[in-house]
Amino acid sequence: MVVACWSPKGGSGTTVVACGIAALLARAEPPAGALLVDLAGDAAAVLGVADPSGPGLTEWLAAGADVGASALARLEVEAAPGLRLLAGHLAGAGARPGAGRAEALLEALSADPRPVVVDCGTGTGGPGLALAAGAQVSLLVLRPCYLGLRRALAAPLRPSGVVLVSEPGRSLGRRDVEEVLGVAVRAEVPVDDGIARAVDAGLLARRVPRPLERALRPIAGAGRGRAGRDAA
Ligand SMILES: Nc1ncnc2c1ncn2[C@@H]1O[C@H](COP(=O)(O)OP(=O)(O)O)[C@@H](O)[C@H]1O
Ligand SMILES: [Mg+2]
Numbered sequence: 001m002v003v004a005c006w007s008p009k010g011g012s013g014t015t016v017v018a019c020g021i022a023a024l025l026a027r028a029e030p031p032a033g034a035l036l037v038d039l040a041g042d043a044a045a046v047l048g049v050a051d052p053s054g055p056g057l058t059e060w061l062a063a064g065a066d067v068g069a070s071a072l073a074r075l076e077v078e079a080a081p082g083l084r085l086l087a088g089h090l091a092g093a094g095a096r097p098g099a100g101r102a103e104a105l106l107e108a109l110s111a112d113p114r115p116v117v118v119d120c121g122t123g124t125g126g127p128g129l130a131l132a133a134g135a136q137v138s139l140l141v142l143r144p145c146y147l148g149l150r151r152a153l154a155a156p157l158r159p160s161g162v163v164l165v166s167e168p169g170r171s172l173g174r175r176d177v178e179e180v181l182g183v184a185v186r187a188e189v190p191v192d193d194g195i196a197r198a199v200d201a202g203l204l205a206r207r208v209p210r211p212l213e214r215a216l217r218p219i220a221g222a223g224r225g226r227a228g229r230d231a232a
Contacts, residue, residue: 014040164187
């Protein structure tokens with residue numbers, strides 16, 4: 001099962017949500033492990049992993065059809081117990097994806113027996129769009145503000161669910177977002193100092209902060225169940 005996380009606006013918390021879901025899936029019992037695919041460039045830093053050197057996902061996407069799904073496994077690194085990371089890296093950021101490569105990536109990830117979480121970043125351009133549009137679960141990560149909602153409405157794809165990253169006292173809440181977008185809010189992640197500190201320390205995967213775990217557990221639980229059924 002592929003869960004794609006994306007946002008029409010940077011700074012929404014997309015990477016934090018994607019890393020959090022992947023970390024919870026990786027720790028699940030029985031341990032099946034999970035794969036986090038980073039199309040946005042920040043996951044290694046948030047997980048406390050050295051930025052990959054050598055070829056990465058960026059190069060795989062830029063390669064021709066002769067470089068197949070089996071090459072992807074060689075690009076993974078261990079980010080935490082049970083959690084593998086497949087990332088592009090900053091050195092390859094200028095490489096442009098070849099025709100049909102995003103679709104080939106989606107096909108390879110859909111066939112993976114592990115639960116897969118993709119950080120699609122702003123998801124509105126490049127391979128992130130194909131992944132966010134084609135994933136079984138497509139989560140829009142949104143700060144509930146007018147500008148975020150405006151951009152979400154203008155996005156070229158519809159999510160299957162919304163994850164709100166909210167501060168208390170916002171005038172727009174869950175109901176407003178559901179009404180405007182016509183999509184269910186699947187989780188509400190609080191803006192929390194402990195989450196921000198875990199991100200800055202690169203410790204998010206090793207010690208998922210409690211408020212993040214509490215908010216994302218239902219999504220990770222559903223993902224695990226579905227991945228188990230897919231594998232069966
Ligand atoms: N729930 C949260 N609580 C506190 N800080 C957060 C939370 N989510 C994100 N942040 C902070 O906001 C910044 C942007 O988050 P990030 O996940 O990188 O956004 P995006 O990937 O959408 O650009 C990060 O530096 C992180 O520390
Ligand atoms: Mg990000």
